[in-house]
Structures are given as C-alpha cells and as structure tokens.
Amino acid sequence: MLSDGLKLAVWDVDGTLIDSxxxxxxxxxxxxxxxxxxxxxxxxxxxxxxxxxxxxxxxxxxxxxxxxxxxxxxxxxxxxxxxxxDPAFTESLYLGAEEALQALKREGWLLGMATGNSRRGVRRTLEKHGWDDLFDVTFCADDGPSKPHPHMLQCNLNALGVGTHEAVMIGDASHDMKMARQAQVHAIGVSWGFHTVEELQLAGAHDIVHDFTELKAALDAFTPEVRSEQKMASY
The missing domain is CATH 1.10.150 (DNA polymerase; domain 1)
Known part of the structure; x- marks a missing residue:
C-alpha cells in the first residue's frame, strides 16, 4: 500500500551529480x-x-x-x-549538487539512485561523498536490466512504496529520459552532462534545466497531486 504525501527524486550519477x-x-x-x-x-x-x-x-x-x-x-x-x-585522482561534484541533495533531504524528499555503475562503484561513491545516510535506496547495473529499461527506476519505486506520480527521474542522458518515460515517471534532464539538450528533448524529457538552481526550482514546483491527474497517455 502506498503512503500519502511522498516525493521521490531518483538520481543518475555520472554526468548528473559527478563530473566524470x-x-x-x-x-x-x-x-x-x-x-x-x-x-x-x-x-x-x-x-x-x-x-x-x-x-x-x-x-x-x-x-x-x-x-x-x-x-x-x-x-x-x-x-x-x-x-x-591514485591519491591525486579526483572526480568533482557539479557545483550545487551537494547543496541540492541536502536541501531535498531536509525538506522530506526521499532520495534514490539509478545508475549504470556497478555495486562496487556505487559503494565507492557513497563512501567518498559521505552519502550513506543521504540516499534511501540505490540501484545499479548489477541489479537487473540496463537503462533505458525501466527496471532500476521501478525498483526505487517499489522499495520505497512510492507511486509513479510521486517520483521524478533526474539525469543527463537520453537513456535516463527513456527509462523515466517507460516507467511513467516525470523526466528531468540536466544539460551539463554527456548528452545534448536536443538529445534529451528527443528522448522525452518533460523539463530540461541548466544548473542546480533551476533544478531545485523545478523540484520545488513538482506537485504529485497535479501529476496524478495528468493522463498517462502523454507517456
């Protein structure tokens, strides 16, 4: 049974949170x-x-x-x-990524992950950035079919008891947008990663943002009640 009033942000990692x-x-x-x-x-x-x-x-x-x-x-x-x-090796977070994640957590959002990384890579990322207590669930390439198959996103929803109208998928690649569309989840594309704005649009992004300030505004505007009233035919 689904709980009331949930909001879930599911994140891609490479090209979305981390500049890899x-x-x-x-x-x-x-x-x-x-x-x-x-x-x-x-x-x-x-x-x-x-x-x-x-x-x-x-x-x-x-x-x-x-x-x-x-x-x-x-x-x-x-x-x-x-x-x-190599101790000198670094992969930087995109500017505003940490602040956005922490703000969403404070505001009561659930945070999930859907990444093409291995479980080992996910563990390394969580440990490096101190995110063990930040993400509620993480799913990756070791957990089932690859993007754009909706499996990883559906696993996030099922694990947390969240409806499709209560979730957003955030990613930089057309594979993320196609996965979200197949799962009937709101798709937010970010323009700073691997794929172009045109590629994100063609893949079905509902929104495209150009920095974390715009992304946070889009998430602040996300209303599950409105999403639940939209016709699934649009997907």
Missing part, C-alpha cells in the same frame, strides 16, 4: 589500447554513458564479438581501479 566526463573517456581509451583495438572518440563514449558497461561497450562497438567486449569491459574496470588507487 574526463575519467570515463580516459578509461575507454586506455582499455581499448590494452586489448589492441582502435580507441573511441569522445562522442562515441558520451553516447553510451549511463548504460551498463558491457551493454554500453557492445552498443559502441557492434563489430566486436562478445569475448572481446568482455575483455574490453574488464580492462575498463581495471582502468578505473587504477584511477581510484
């Missing part, structure tokens, strides 16, 4: 060199960020067989392990 553009591209290039294939361009990499890693690399390189994709996946993961083992 450089590190993800670097990992993709280093991994390609490690298995002696042509390194990708940044545009090739940015197009697949948010999808579970094996599926993402297979999407980017459909010419490669599953064994090679598995090797590519492994080397990509190894590259990130090397990055994080």
């Amino acid at each position: 553009r450089s590190s993800i591209f670097r990992a993709a290039v280093e991994a390609a060199h490690a298995i002696n294939i042509d390194p990708p361009s940044y545009d090739q990499v940015r197009a697949i960020v948010g999808v579970s890693l094996f599926d993402a690399l297979a999407m980017m390189r459909p010419d490669l067989d599953p064994e090679t994709i598995a090797a590519y996946t492994h080397e990509f993961q190894q590259a990130f392990l090397r990055f994080h083992a």
Whole structure:
C-alpha cells in the first residue's frame, strides 16, 4: 500500500551529480589500447554513458564479438581501479549538487539512485561523498536490466512504496529520459552532462534545466497531486 504525501527524486550519477566526463573517456581509451583495438572518440563514449558497461561497450562497438567486449569491459574496470588507487585522482561534484541533495533531504524528499555503475562503484561513491545516510535506496547495473529499461527506476519505486506520480527521474542522458518515460515517471534532464539538450528533448524529457538552481526550482514546483491527474497517455 502506498503512503500519502511522498516525493521521490531518483538520481543518475555520472554526468548528473559527478563530473566524470574526463575519467570515463580516459578509461575507454586506455582499455581499448590494452586489448589492441582502435580507441573511441569522445562522442562515441558520451553516447553510451549511463548504460551498463558491457551493454554500453557492445552498443559502441557492434563489430566486436562478445569475448572481446568482455575483455574490453574488464580492462575498463581495471582502468578505473587504477584511477581510484591514485591519491591525486579526483572526480568533482557539479557545483550545487551537494547543496541540492541536502536541501531535498531536509525538506522530506526521499532520495534514490539509478545508475549504470556497478555495486562496487556505487559503494565507492557513497563512501567518498559521505552519502550513506543521504540516499534511501540505490540501484545499479548489477541489479537487473540496463537503462533505458525501466527496471532500476521501478525498483526505487517499489522499495520505497512510492507511486509513479510521486517520483521524478533526474539525469543527463537520453537513456535516463527513456527509462523515466517507460516507467511513467516525470523526466528531468540536466544539460551539463554527456548528452545534448536536443538529445534529451528527443528522448522525452518533460523539463530540461541548466544548473542546480533551476533544478531545485523545478523540484520545488513538482506537485504529485497535479501529476496524478495528468493522463498517462502523454507517456
């Protein structure tokens, strides 16, 4: 049974909360060199960020067989392990991200996560930023089908007893917007990550914001009662 008066913000991570553009591209290039294939361009990499890693690399390189994709996946993961083992390595939060999360928590929002990262990557992120008590639930690539399948988002809703009209999905990629649409959840695209405004629009974003001030205003304006009255045909 659903509780009354809930509001849930489900967050993507890479490109939405954390500026990982450089590190993800670097990992993709280093991994390609490690298995002696042509390194990708940044545009090739940015197009697949948010999808579970094996599926993402297979999407980017459909010419490669599953064994090679598995090797590519492994080397990509190894590259990130090397990055994080370096004390000088940093991935910055986007300006305003921490403040927005803390404000929502104070205001009674539930916070969820739907990311293409592995469970290990999620744990590393939570520990690094002190978010263990901030997020109510987290779901990732290890928990089921990859974005844009709605599974991860539906897991957030089910775990917290939240209706589709009480939730928003916030992400920087078309995969996030398509996932939200399939789950019949309000889709907010952010313009500072991997995908362009046009790509977010084409993927069905209900709103697109350009900084965390605009995002917080959009969340402040979100009203579950109004959302529940909207026709699901619009999805």
